[in-house]
Each structure stands twice: as C-alpha cells, then as structure tokens.
Amino acid sequence: MKLLVCISKAPDTTSKISFTDGDTKFDENGVQYIVNPYDEWYALVRALELTEANGGTVTTITVGTAADDPTIRKALAIGATDAVRVDAEAKDPYFVAKQIAEYAKANNFDIILTGKETINYNGAQIGSMLAEMLDQPFVSLAQKLEVSGNTATLERDVPGGAEVIEVNTPFVLSAAKGMAEQRIPNMRGIMAARTKALNVIPAVETAELTSIVSYSMPAAKAECKYIDADSMTELVELLHNEAKVI
Amino acid sequence: MSVLVFIETKGKISKAAREAVTYGSKIGPTTVITYGDADAASLGSIGDNGATKVLVCRNLSEGNDQQLTKLITAAANNCGADVIIVSQDQLGKAVAPRVAASMEAGHVSGAIALPDTANGFIVKTNVFSGKAFANVSVSSSKKVISLLPNSISPESTGGNAEVEEFNTDLGSAGITVKEMKTQGEGVLLPEAELVVSAGRGLKGPENWGMVEDLANTLGAATACSRPVADIGWRPHHEHVGQTGVAIRPNLYIAAGISGAIQHLAGVNGSKTIVVINTDSEAPFFKAADYGIVGDAFEVLPKLNEAMRTFKASQN
C-alpha cells in the first residue's frame, strides 16, 4: 500500500493570537508550531497502522518553507517512511492543492489522507480540491478506515446518524476524530527521523486565487454578569429580555 | 454580479439554506441549484428569500461531492454565475472546494459577512478556530464562498421563484453508501440555536440526566468538553472545541467546564454564554455573559425548573 499524508504546521493550541504589520501578518513571536492535530493524530497515525498491518509506505507531503522542517521531522519521528516538501509559502489553498496534486499524479498513491482542517485557517479545503484535481472520489470527515485489497470501508457521522461508505482506491479522504489515537514519538523514532529522506522539490507555477489582506480580533466581551445560584428565575428573565436568545 | 446558490431541499428547507439564499440575493440576481424530489411549491417558496429562479435536478437522490460538483458547475455555466454560494455544513465542506478547483475559482471558506466590493472583492472569515477574523481578497473572476451558518438572518421578500428542471451528465458517484445508521431524534449540534454543554465537573456519565432535562425543556442540543468524550462519557460528535465541532449558537450553557483555551475556540462565536462553575476563578467566566458560581448538581435542576415555568407562561 502506498499512502500519502498531507501535513501542515499549526500554532500550538495555547498560542496567543495576535497580528503585526498593521494587522496584515500573524505575529509568530513566541509561537510554538506543532503538526496540525488532525493531520498528526488521525491521518498520519491511521496511515501508519495500515502499513504496519499490510505492508507499504507512508510518505508525507508539506507545502512550505524550511521553517516547516521541524514539524516534518516530527511526522518522520512518529513513523512516516519519507517526506516531501514543496518549497513555497503556502498562501492560497488552490495553490497548495495544485502542488500536492502534481506530485501525486507522478507518484500514484493508493490513498491520500489529509486532516479534517487546520486549526489555524479551518479551511477544510485541500482534500476536496485535491480530489477534484485528481478526478478521484473524496470521503470527507472520515472517522474509521479499513482497507482490504483495493476496497476501503469508511465510517463517518452525518447529520442524524452515521454512514458506512465503500470506495475503491485510489481516493482522497479527510480524517476526523475517532480514526486513530495520538502517538508520542519514542527516542528511537526521533533518532531514525534524522536520517530519513526529506526531499525538497520546487513548486509548479500556479495562480494564487485568494490572499489574506488583513486580520482582526473579535470585540472584547462585556463583563460577566453574576447571578446568584438561587435566582434562576432572574437568569431566565435576562436571557429572555436582555439577551433575547430564548 | 450574478449569483448561484447551492442548497439541499430534502425534507424541510433548512434555516441555513435560507440564510445562504438571502446572502446571495444581497450580492446579485440569484439562481438556486438543488436536487431531489421536493415539490415545486416548496421550491418556489425559496423566492421568498430573494431567489428569482430555482433549478432542480431530479435525477439525483443522494448528494455526493463528485456528482454535485458536476451539477453545480454546469448550473453556474448555464446561468453565467460569477459567485457561487454554498453553506459551510458537512456536505458543503466537501463540495465547495471541489467546485472551486473545477472552475479555477478562488474559494473563501467560513465567510461570516457579505463581500466588500468597494475595492476588489473582500470577504470576512473566521480563522484560528474563531479566535480571529481574516479578510480574504479573491482575485479570480469566478468566486466560491462557503458561508458559516448563523452569520446572516434569512429575510423574507414575499417573492416566489420560477422552478425549472435542470439535468446534466453527472458521471458516477465514486463512493457507495453501504449502510446508514440513524440515531435518535434530538437536535443536531452544528445547527442548534441553543446548546447545553457539560464537562468533567459532572463527575460521571450517570449525571447527564440533568443536562438532557434542561436541553429537552429548551429544545436545545447537548454538547461536552473533550475529556468527557475521550473517556467515553459522551459520544464523540458532542465534543466541541478547537479539535471538535465549532459551533455558533445563540445560547451556550456550560456547566462544569473550566473554559480552557481549546474549548473556548469552538464556542466563542456563541451569541450568549452562560457559565455554571463551583470555582469563581474558572477561566470560562472571562468569556461568559452570565455567570453562576455554584454547584451544577444544584443549579442545573433549578435552572430547568425556572425554564419550564417560563416556557409554560409562554404558551
């Protein structure tokens, strides 16, 4: 089985979110980057479990600059076979998907796995765009994945219940909670990661169709109004007359 | 600018669908594309939200992203749409980027406001799991916008839309749904306007009765913090936060949840937040509109009682 896992970096979930350069840039000062949790905990770990059970390789791909290398090494330490970095800043989702699609076309993977979304941009765009560029089926928000020969069975929650889906390889999926459990890399993995291949390839020329021109923060919340635990009628009153939400 | 809005019309036409149509009609003359067997009268009623025409594909009963992409792009070409609007729900998340890739259109994910066209085409979106907003400029001539539910109120114009059948070659589905496991009724969390949520402070799954009682009284959905889903006290789909479901209800009631930054990320788009916690120093109070320092085991039943009295007085 030949698997490709799309890996992105994301600011640690406790990072303070602020902006610089007249609110046009994310302020990276003091920010720790991690592997985007959906990519790492679910997509990567499930890919590793499948190849451990059935044989095969797990390649990771990242569109990014050298600043992304530490997160790529983390994915290698967890167990990926090798890694590819397309050497370009990941600005626009179409641009990113196009880079991965070009690489995938030349390398014929059975399954391409992405995380459900990144926790910084929450776009949930790459998997779906990639599937279209490769003319492959896409299973979004998958929570279970089993593979037998060239047929995969997946499960996901849908409004009002859950679906069991069958699809033939090759296909693209986005991984959500439930697919696997987080793995902590051990010392051997970390040592091995240093010598695994991280191939840097040039980007293909692609139009950028969107760009972020500025950022802003939500308005500060007004002070919390405290209500006595014995005055729930007062709370109901406030929710009805003041907040107007019931 | 001419607009195409994709909506689902199975069963009752959802509020999110009406929001998307209202949003579209504020950008330009709006055509709706949908599929399935909804009757013409119900489809025509979408005109009330500002659509002039509804195209319906009768040859498709189950929506999947590959076939819907073919349908939406064909409809966009048919009506010469410059802007395509899709609601950012589960199906929309799979379909909209695919449509954008197919049309080489710039895609805006998670829009929360109308585009600003004074100087280009700029759309405000939710980023950093709701901790910030980004203004995204779209430079391509065709544009796809995924609209977050609860970002605009559906408006009623009193109009009625012309309904037309629309068919095109949809190819094959690619995926087969083998089985559909339905859950009990209940209110679906991502679309819920009222949510009652609880965390580790509730001590164990056997204590969720009081959460469900309050939710039932209110007609609210139930939710929980991540550790609660991780230990298996509640199902995973109830887990809200940065690594769970992000929600934007009108009312979020949180009992026995500390308010960790990752939890807040998924709920800080809520209009009104009520926090119930024994610890007056719990960080959640900083994000709350109304706070009750007290024991959830006492406060929840009391709140439920007060809500029931209120509900009864409303009828």
Ligand SMILES: Cc1cc2nc3c(=O)[nH]c(=O)nc-3n(C[C@H](O)[C@H](O)[C@H](O)COP(=O)(O)OP(=O)(O)OC[C@H]3O[C@@H](n4cnc5c(N)ncnc54)[C@H](O)[C@@H]3O)c2cc1C
């Ligand atoms: C990468 C990462 C991602 C994460 N993603 C998420 C996420 O998406 N969602 C999420 O929720 N968490 C997430 N977390 C976990 C988060 O950091 C917190 O650990 C978690 O939210 C705490 O859950 P809790 O508030 O239920 O439990 P606790 O932090 O244990 O808080 C329990 C609260 O209950 C109160 N309490 C106790 N008894 C009572 C009582 N009788 N009545 C009323 N109050 C009482 C306590 O004072 C306390 O404030 C993430 C963490 C990491 C590292």
